[in-house]
Amino acid sequence: MGKVIVLLSGGLDSTTCLALAKRAGHDVYALSFDYGQRHMAELKAASRIAKAMGASAHQIIKISISDFGGSALTDMSIGVPDYAGNKKIPVTYVPARNTIFLSMALAWAEVLDAEAIYIGVNTVDYSGYPDCRPEYLRAFQTMANLATKRGVEGSHISIRAPLLDLGKAQTIQLGVASGVDYSLTVSCYQATDDGLACGRCDSCYLRKKGFSEAGIADPTLYQ
Amino acid sequence: MGKVIVLLSGGLDSTTCLALAKRAGHDVYALSFDYGQRHMAELKAASRIAKAMGASAHQIIKISISDFGGSALTDMSIGVPDYAGNKKIPVTYVPARNTIFLSMALAWAEVLDAEAIYIGVNTVDYSGYPDCRPEYLRAFQTMANLATKRGVEGSHISIRAPLLDLGKAQTIQLGVASGVDYSLTVSCYQATDDGLACGRCDSCYLRKKGFSEAGIADPTLYQ
Numbered sequence: 001m002g003k004v005i006v007l008l009s010g011g012l013d014s015t016t017c018l019a020l021a022k023r024a025g026h027d028v029y030a031l032s033f034d035y036g037q038r039h040m041a042e043l044k045a046a047s048r049i050a051k052a053m054g055a056s057a058h059q060i061i062k063i064s065i066s067d068f069g070g071s072a073l074t075d076m077s078i079g080v081p082d083y084a085g086n087k088k089i090p091v092t093y094v095p096a097r098n099t100i101f102l103s104m105a106l107a108w109a110e111v112l113d114a115e116a117i118y119i120g121v122n123t124v125d126y127s128g129y130p131d132c133r134p135e136y137l138r139a140f141q142t143m144a145n146l147a148t149k150r151g152v153e154g155s156h157i158s159i160r161a162p163l164l165d166l167g168k169a170q171t172i173q174l175g176v177a178s179g180v181d182y183s184l185t186v187s188c189y190q191a192t193d194d195g196l197a198c199g200r201c202d203s204c205y206l207r208k209k210g211f212s213e214a215g216i217a218d219p220t221l222y223q
Numbered sequence: 224m225g226k227v228i229v230l231l232s233g234g235l236d237s238t239t240c241l242a243l244a245k246r247a248g249h250d251v252y253a254l255s256f257d258y259g260q261r262h263m264a265e266l267k268a269a270s271r272i273a274k275a276m277g278a279s280a281h282q283i284i285k286i287s288i289s290d291f292g293g294s295a296l297t298d299m300s301i302g303v304p305d306y307a308g309n310k311k312i313p314v315t316y317v318p319a320r321n322t323i324f325l326s327m328a329l330a331w332a333e334v335l336d337a338e339a340i341y342i343g344v345n346t347v348d349y350s351g352y353p354d355c356r357p358e359y360l361r362a363f364q365t366m367a368n369l370a371t372k373r374g375v376e377g378s379h380i381s382i383r384a385p386l387l388d389l390g391k392a393q394t395i396q397l398g399v400a401s402g403v404d405y406s407l408t409v410s411c412y413q414a415t416d417d418g419l420a421c422g423r424c425d426s427c428y429l430r431k432k433g434f435s436e437a438g439i440a441d442p443t444l445y446q
Contacts, residue, residue, distance in 0.1 A: 063286050065327065070334035089372050095333035099326040099370045104288065107319035111293035136369040143362035147322045147354045149312050 001025035003114040004160075005105045008032050008058070010045030011187040012207055013120030013163055016175035018053050020162050021118050023178050029112060030055040031105050035094075036066025036074045041191040049184050061104055070095050073189060080190045080198075083205035089128050090202060092189055098131035102140055102159065109157045110148050116158040125168035125206045137161055168210025176216060183219035196223045224248035226337040227383075228328045231255050231281070233268030234410040235430055236343030236386055239398035241276050243385050244341050246401050252335060253278040254328050258317070259289025259297045264414040272407050284327055293318050296412060303413045303421075306428035312351050313425060315412055321354035325363055325382065332380045333371050339381040348391035348429045360384055391433025399439060406442035419446040 006018045008030040021028050030050040032043055043060060050058035066074035071094040072081070078091055098121065105117045121132040130136060141159045145151040163171050175182065187207045188197035197204050199222045211218035229241045231253040244251050253273040255266055266283060273281035289297035294317040295304070301314055321344065328340045344355040353359060364382045368374040386394050398405065410430045411420035420427050422445045434441035 059290060061287055061290065063327075064284055065330055067282060067284065068331045068334045070330075089375065093372055094330075095372070096326055096330035096367075096370055099329060099366070100323070103319055103322040103326040104286075106322060107288055107293075107317075108291045110318035111291045130372060130375045131370045133369065136366070139362070139366035139369050143322070143359070143366045144319075146356065146359040146362050147319055149316055149318070149353060152312065152353045 001027070003027045003029060003112050004116045004118055005029050005031050005109050005112070005114050006055070006118040007101050007105055007120065008046045008050060009120070010042035010049060010185060011120070011203070012168070012175070012182060012185050012210070013122065013171060015049050015053075015180055015182070015185045016171050016178070017118040017120040017162060018049065018055065019175055019178040019180045022053060028055045029108065029114065030058040031108060032058065032060045033101060033104070034060055034062045035097075036064065038073060038076065038080070039186070039189055039191045041193055041195040042186045045184060045186040045195060052181070052184060059108070063100065063104070065094070065097075065100065068095065080201050082200040083202045089130065092127065092202060093129055096131070098129075099140070106144050106148065106157060110150050114157065116160050118160050118162065120163055121161050122163045122166055122171065124166060125210060127202045134164060137164070167213070168206050169213035172210050172214040172216055187220075192223060196221050198223060224250070226250045226252060226335050227339045227341060228252050228254050228332050228335070228337050229278070229341040230324050230328055230343065231269045231273060232343070233265035233272060233408060234343075234426070235391075235398070235405060235408050235433070236345065236394060238272050238276075238403055238405070238408045239394050239401070240341040240343040240385060241272065241278065242398055242401040242403045245276060251278045252331065252337065253281040254331060255281065255283045256324060256327070257283055257285045258320075259287065261296060261299065261303070262409070262412055262414045264416055264418040265409045268407060268409040268418060275404070275407060282331070286323065286327070288317070288320075288323065291318065303424050305423040306425050312353065315350065315425060316352055319354070322363070329367050329371065329380060333373050337380065339383050341383050341385065343386055344384050345386045345389055345394065347389060348433060350425045357387060360387070390436070391429050392436035395433050395437040395439055410443075415446060419444050421446060
């Protein structure tokens, strides 16, 4: 099995992806972004996870999309709302975030000659972000095949979203079975620098519900 | 006419795009990238062009894709070749560059509520880069429509490549007719800090040929 890139936020889903890629025998290159997110604790988590789980390399790329503003996750003047459970795209949506992350991963994958990019999106227990949907991922794959030298040469870089159809509980069960220590992960949108979670935002709500439904003790440290 | 983003490298094509967007009455937001390119003179050029041509704002976003390596434009250990004129993708290809640039522009366009992104690619006098082709741009548009909140709401951000089918000479004629002062622009892949061109790389070759075929005096300062 060859090299793969894993987009690693330091949260529950991306860490599960890393475990799945390792279990499949891949040589894992973890990629994280410092994009001015308010929850910098997740980057610390990403570093300790990449190390603990045997990634061959871990790059943290700084991109100043927070200069654009427009999201509660990067603009400190917009508050992170509590979980609301409606169908609207929430203000925590970061414009074009997954497109930027996947594009950067595509560049690194081409340089490394990696066969795939793992991304931990899912459309079951999620916040309704457009760039988590299967039709989006298919369109990104088509674009990526045309964008790169690798694509022109017929050797495509595959976009893999192994959690796409899984609920949070199933993801947790799969991760635990694959040896993930979820106490290393941070999901909260407004975690303290020490990684303590608020327990109220979308991300905390979905995580908490996931552990509860999976029947697995929640290792999250709350404020 | 509303707001548009213009991807502005500081070279001939992107500057012509800016002129076309202004001529169409748009409010222009210029976007440049400091991606570790060896030809930093083009960023200085971008700044003076944005100012001279009346852009409403100019952002230079720093992204460390040079950490990935793999291109003569970002890796100082790979030399920039002279123009060769064959059909191979040259080593100046930067993996996924236009995808990264368009993705960042997509984010800013969404925050600004801009109607379009201008990109100065063309497939006539070009270096054979895969991410300059019309099929690539169409695939990016499809992906972008699915990626964003704007797309979900049915208000697409249009990707415009007005130079796509123009040869360099036609682009120059169009630019001159639109008031572009090409002495402000820098195209050379290995320009000196003062913007003096090498006269030998792909980019210099195509530019020089363009002025010659257009019958317009070449304002480029060569080393």
